[in-house]
Amino acid sequence: MRTSIIAIFAFLFIFQLQAQELNFTVTINSDRARTQERDIFEQMKSSFEQFLNGRSWTDDQFEPLERIKGNLLITINNMPRVGLFEATVQVQAVRPIYGASYETLLFNFVDRNWTFEFVESQPMEFNRYSHLNNITSLLAYYAYIVLGVDYDSFALEGGEPYFEIANNIVSNAQQSGRPGWNQNPSDRRNRYWLIDELYSSQTTRGVREAIYLYHRMGMDLLTNDREKAYQNILEALKKLEEVNRVQPSSILTITFMDAKSDELGKVLQNAPDSIQAEAKDILLKIDPNNAQKYQDILKG
Known part of the structure; x- marks a missing residue:
């Protein structure tokens, strides 16, 4: 017992x-x-x-x-x-x-x-x-x-x-x-x-979409389907750009970038040139405080 x-x-x-x-x-x-x-x-x-x-x-x-x-x-x-x-x-x-x-x-x-x-x-x-x-x-x-x-x-x-x-x-x-x-x-x-x-807020829902696109459809796919992964990471950044256009200085966009600014440059270094160039343009708009970081890492 x-x-x-x-x-x-x-x-x-x-x-x-x-x-x-x-x-x-x-x-x-x-x-x-x-x-x-x-x-x-x-x-x-x-x-x-x-x-x-x-x-x-x-x-x-x-x-x-x-x-x-x-x-x-x-x-x-x-x-x-x-x-x-x-x-x-x-x-x-x-x-x-x-x-x-x-x-x-x-x-x-x-x-x-x-x-x-x-x-x-x-x-x-x-x-x-x-x-x-x-x-x-x-x-x-x-x-x-x-x-x-x-x-x-x-x-x-x-x-x-x-x-x-x-x-x-x-x-x-x-x-x-x-x-x-x-x-x-x-x-x-x-x-x-x-x-x-x-x-x-409905205005910032795009950031939550970006969280999903960046992680599940982007980072998680890098080892198996790099082309699709990079495309989805770019789509995540586009979602952030849309939110930033409607609501500049969104706390949610800033929080996302506070977590990802160091990682993004390193991840995108190996992306195709076209995706890298488009991503850099977006990053310079939504995260100007780290502009030098993106310029240095994404020179190509």
Whole structure:
């Protein structure tokens, strides 16, 4: 009987591990925090990682090797009082490329306006239907954003259910009055505008199409059908150009390029001259800040 019970618990434990979707590393830079209690940041790191990695965010089954790898880089900018923190958060996630050992940077976003309270042994409670605190709302929000972008990269608009949940988290968190959750015209690079462009706006839907074309129909095909892969990568850039024409400085276009600017030049180096030339023209329009990078790499 005891053996049977142990076997059941072992099965449930394995099932739980397989159901977990994220494999995130949390790094906390606390150099600016004026406190001698440095252990609090180790607890913070452990709690945040357990929250992100220790639960199931979807109904799908993920094998351990399929879990989405990422980094959460938290810089503590200020500590106005004990237990209250002001921070910048950089969220990064990677995606494996089919038939290669290479991983592409899928998502790269900097959130510059996060305030939260954290005390020793604080429970990480979350309810997707209400705002409980500014830690779990933010962590869950980015968990669903990363899941949505990852699913979009495998199927056209496949991330829709997860963007819907992220949108609900924003709606619930607006009552808190904390920065980053509200429609602030002077701060277009915040949580509100990110999910607005991913989920609500029809103007920026082309960026989500570009995510699918670039990854599933482009990068994943490079080892088997290079000609088609390069053509689809070019089509992805054309989608970005269309969005940029209608909505210049779209947060979603900027976020895409923040993840891909280094990679694009290297990938396109081996593309046919005609595709390379057309791609460079588009890149110079939508990502002028990296113009020199594209000029140097895509000389031909």
